[in-house]
Amino acid sequence: MISTIDTVLLRIAGHELQVLLWQRPADSRAWPGAWALPGGWVSEDRDQSLEQATCRILEQKAGLKPDYIEQVATIGNRQRDPNGWSMTVLHLALIRFSASESTHQDTRWVAVDAVRDQSLPLAFDHAKLLEKALERLSTKARYSTLPLYLAETELKLPELQRIYEIVLGNPLHKRAFRERILSAGVLEDTGVRIQGRGSPATIYRYQPDCAVRLFDRMMQGAMGEAIDE
Amino acid sequence: MISTIDTVLLRIAGHELQVLLWQRPADSRAWPGAWALPGGWVSEDRDQSLEQATCRILEQKAGLKPDYIEQVATIGNRQRDPNGWSMTVLHLALIRFSASESTHQDTRWVAVDAVRDQSLPLAFDHAKLLEKALERLSTKARYSTLPLYLAETELKLPELQRIYEIVLGNPLHKRAFRERILSAGVLEDTGVRIQGRGSPATIYRYQPDCAVRLFDRMMQGAMGEAIDE
DNA sequence: TCAATAGTGTCTCTAAGACACTATGAA
DNA sequence: TTCATAGTGTCTTAGAGACACTATTGA
Numbered sequence: 405m406i407s408t409i410d411t412v413l414l415r416i417a418g419h420e421l422q423v424l425l426w427q428r429p430a431d432s433r434a435w436p437g438a439w440a441l442p443g444g445w446v447s448e449d450r451d452q453s454l455e456q457a458t459c460r461i462l463e464q465k466a467g468l469k470p471d472y473i474e475q476v477a478t479i480g481n482r483q484r485d486p487n488g489w490s491m492t493v494l495h496l497a498l499i500r501f502s503a504s505e506s507t508h509q510d511t512r513w514v515a516v517d518a519v520r521d522q523s524l525p526l527a528f529d530h531a532k533l534l535e536k537a538l539e540r541l542s543t544k545a546r547y548s549t550l551p552l553y554l555a556e557t558e559l560k561l562p563e564l565q566r567i568y569e570i571v572l573g574n575p576l577h578k579r580a581f582r583e584r585i586l587s588a589g590v591l592e593d594t595g596v597r598i599q600g601r602g603s604p605a606t607i608y609r610y611q612p613d614c615a616v617r618l619f620d621r622m623m624q625g626a627m628g629e630a631i632d633e
Numbered sequence: 634m635i636s637t638i639d640t641v642l643l644r645i646a647g648h649e650l651q652v653l654l655w656q657r658p659a660d661s662r663a664w665p666g667a668w669a670l671p672g673g674w675v676s677e678d679r680d681q682s683l684e685q686a687t688c689r690i691l692e693q694k695a696g697l698k699p700d701y702i703e704q705v706a707t708i709g710n711r712q713r714d715p716n717g718w719s720m721t722v723l724h725l726a727l728i729r730f731s732a733s734e735s736t737h738q739d740t741r742w743v744a745v746d747a748v749r750d751q752s753l754p755l756a757f758d759h760a761k762l763l764e765k766a767l768e769r770l771s772t773k774a775r776y777s778t779l780p781l782y783l784a785e786t787e788l789k790l791p792e793l794q795r796i797y798e799i800v801l802g803n804p805l806h807k808r809a810f811r812e813r814i815l816s817a818g819v820l821e822d823t824g825v826r827i828q829g830r831g832s833p834a835t836i837y838r839y840q841p842d843c844a845v846r847l848f849d850r851m852m853q854g855a856m857g858e859a860i861d862e
Numbered sequence: 863t864c865a866a867t868a869g870t871g872t873c874t875c876t877a878a879g880a881c882a883c884t885a886t887g888a889a
Numbered sequence: 890t891t892c893a894t895a896g897t898g899t900c901t902t903a904g905a906g907a908c909a910c911t912a913t914t915g916a
Contacts, residue, residue, distance in 0.1 A: 482682070488677070489680075
């Protein structure tokens with residue numbers, strides 16, 4: 405059976421988490437004209453590996469190179485595609501706003517909430533796939549520096565905290581947040597201070613190719629909850 | 634391209650973590666007679682979903698029904714199979730010793746260490762796949778009740794602690810371990826006390842279909858380490 | 863008798879959570 | 890002047906780690 409790759413590519417725009425969608429051609433057999441996650445088939449000729457295929461497809465569909473890509477799950481069953489058995493390897497990808505403009509006419513950044521409240525229906529089971537990827541992101545945000553890839557490479561700590569809060573969906577304690585992030589050792593003080601309303605804000609920098617760092621405790625939210633997975 | 638499913642099925646026997654292996658037929662084109670992870674092709678006719686296919690293949694290859702199954706990753710590239718591009722959905726499965734006897738002649742339980750020190754080479758990239766699944770297990774053992782599925786449904790706490798220690802590869806503090814596990818609320822006191830050498834041991838029970846419970850802190854080991862994933 | 867065993871008491875340490883506080887400059 | 894902002898001080902609390910201790914019984 406033929407396998408595809410689908411990617412949930414996310415960015416932060418303003419105070420909103422957005423997902424990159426791709427519009428299916430008007431003459432598609434299934435879901436013509438519908439919005440969908442950018443995806444495609446693995447090519448035995450052109451692709452060396454799944455990882456490389458994921459990058460190729462994103463480059464092709466949207467002309468974008470994410471700052472972070474991770475496999476979420478592989479979903480395969482008889483129901484998800486009207487044409488019968490189909491299988492897709494789902495990925496979560498993150499990109500910072502300043503690198504996220506796509507020149508492709510058939511792509512669009514859409515607020516994640518617009519898909520969640522079903523004001524924008526997606527093709528196939530892509531709404532479910534989006535949900536899975538978002539759950540992965542918010543789970544990891546509770547114990548890692550993963551959301552850092554949504555931030556610009558030079559940033560103020562309160563900015564990063566806002567990104568975490570958008571991803572987690574709840575406010576965080578400033579004191580604990582600062583402590584955590586700084587102790588992770590991924591942020592370097594640039595020495596620059598910016599005067600806004602309050603005390604001068606410290607500008608930090610991270611390396612775009614830095615590894616995700618894990619904490620030994622979860623942040624906030626309900627703990628010890630039962631999960632299915 | 635055709636996709637397969639491979640499963641790392643684990644059990645605890647004595648003080649050893651063991652993996653179920655399956656011997657490839659002597660007339661296979663690739664790796665004849667070699668030991669491999671139990672796996673097989675997804676069947677568009679017989680299978681409804683990947684999950685169901687995973688169970689079918691395990692049932693067929695070994696006649697076993699694991700107490701727990703989880704997807705680990707999907708690996709696909711040009712190198713892993715001498716016949717060219719191939720892709721496999723890797724699973725981690727756990728089974729308690731008392732339910733782990735396989736009647737199939739071409740399967741064998743093998744100490745994980747025997748594969749790790751390369752005294753038993755595996756077919757294809759299966760040694761790497763095993764490593765990936767083991768890493769998932771030991772990571773989750775640090776913050777969840779996952780290893781419980783390796784224990785009998787009625788158990789003493791020191792027994793469970795030994796299982797955790799085998800999985801993690803290092804000793805744990807008795808006090809902290811008891812506190813953690815009991816506070817998770819998955820173990821029910823049967824009321825039975827067994828007299829051994831020391832004080833009477835409390836026998837606890839868990840429901841084999843219970844959900845994995847997560848803790849809000851990691852147990853032991855190096856924290857805040859960089860990871861690639 | 864002695865060593866292995868199951869279990870408890872209790873102290874320390876770390877990091878999260880909570881809240882108050884200062885300093886600053888834009889509206 | 891007022892208020893939004895960046896940042897610090899410090900107290901409390903929960904749970905992990907460390908260690909000592911009891912009680913019991915098989916070898």
